[in-house]
Amino acid sequence: MPTACAVSPETDARNAGDRMPASVDSDSPSPRRRLYGRSRGKALHAGQERLLEQVLPRLTIAPEALASGSLFSFAPRELWLEIGFGSGEHLIAQAKSNPEVGFIGCEPFLNGVAAALSGIDREKLMNVRIRRGDAQTLLEAAPEGLFSRVFMLYPDPWPKRRHHKRRVVSDPIVEALARTLRPGGEFRFATDIDDYAGWTLRRFLASPFFRWTAARADDWRTPWPEWRPTRYEAKARKAGRGSVYLNFVRL
Numbered sequence: 001m002p003t004a005c006a007v008s009p010e011t012d013a014r015n016a017g018d019r020m021p022a023s024v025d026s027d028s029p030s031p032r033r034r035l036y037g038r039s040r041g042k043a044l045h046a047g048q049e050r051l052l053e054q055v056l057p058r059l060t061i062a063p064e065a066l067a068s069g070s071l072f073s074f075a076p077r078e079l080w081l082e083i084g085f086g087s088g089e090h091l092i093a094q095a096k097s098n099p100e101v102g103f104i105g106c107e108p109f110l111n112g113v114a115a116a117l118s119g120i121d122r123e124k125l126m127n128v129r130i131r132r133g134d135a136q137t138l139l140e141a142a143p144e145g146l147f148s149r150v151f152m153l154y155p156d157p158w159p160k161r162r163h164h165k166r167r168v169v170s171d172p173i174v175e176a177l178a179r180t181l182r183p184g185g186e187f188r189f190a191t192d193i194d195d196y197a198g199w200t201l202r203r204f205l206a207s208p209f210f211r212w213t214a215a216r217a218d219d220w221r222t223p224w225p226e227w228r229p230t231r232y233e234a235k236a237r238k239a240g241r242g243s244v245y246l247n248f249v250r251l
């Protein structure tokens with residue numbers, strides 16, 4: 001069984017009324033594309049509402065602001081992006097361990113954003129900015145070579161063939177990543193769905209801008225040294241599924 005997720009086909013079907021419109025908040029994905037999945041889940045509690053009202057405006061970034069070079073109150077050594085951070089456990093752990101790096105988390109699911117804000121607030125992190133919306137819209141607005149590292153961890157599997165075009169990994173996003181990662185920068189991808197691993201590998205191997213770093217099987221079976229397992233990785237293990245970790249370097 002594929003990963004059950006906030007925006008999985010299963011929940012999507014159950015929550016057709018919650019299906020995201022073409023635009024999430026102030027994001028305006030290009031008219032060719034739309035986002036799939038839920039934009040929000042169960043009712044937020046008062047503390048989460050307060051974070052969205054008081055903390056999100058301070059941390060949110062408009063895609064156009066990426067070019068400004070002044071996203072943080074300090075000059076970060078590098079900028080790292082996490083696409084689809086879910087509830088933000090990995091984003092927060094990375095931001096805590098790397099205070100000199102500026103992090104951007106991009107996630108359309110409101111409840112996930114609220115959960116991440118709670119962790120950012122609790123840990124008093126100064127090096128995280130949040131975009132509630134579509135990663136591709138964000139990447140399309142980003143200047144060339146902006147990011148040194150991009151994470152995409154356990155994207156929604158969309159297992160049915162007719163839904164494959166809904167997958168976040170697509171030819172346009174590979175192109176956008178090639179443009180916005182600096183040479184030597186890394187794209188780190190994890191999935192528990194073999195078919196999605198193959199899908200992603202094919203697209204990156206076809207790109208002249210990326211090199212897959214694996215030399216032996218253990219390289220894609222073993223997570224990165226400073227790995228912090230995500231919520232969906234825990235779900236995969238509970239369901240008896242292993243993971244594939246793919247690392248691509250921008251040439």
Ligand SMILES: C[S@@+](CC[C@H](N)C(=O)[O-])C[C@H]1O[C@@H](n2cnc3c(N)ncnc32)[C@H](O)[C@@H]1O
Binds near residue numbers: 083084085112232
């Ligand atoms: C299966 S969940 C994984 C969450 C988290 N990375 C983890 O491993 O626990 C996939 C996440 O991707 C987000 N997502 C879906 N489409 C997206 C898009 N176009 N841009 C950014 N995030 C997206 C979903 O809202 C969801 O939170």
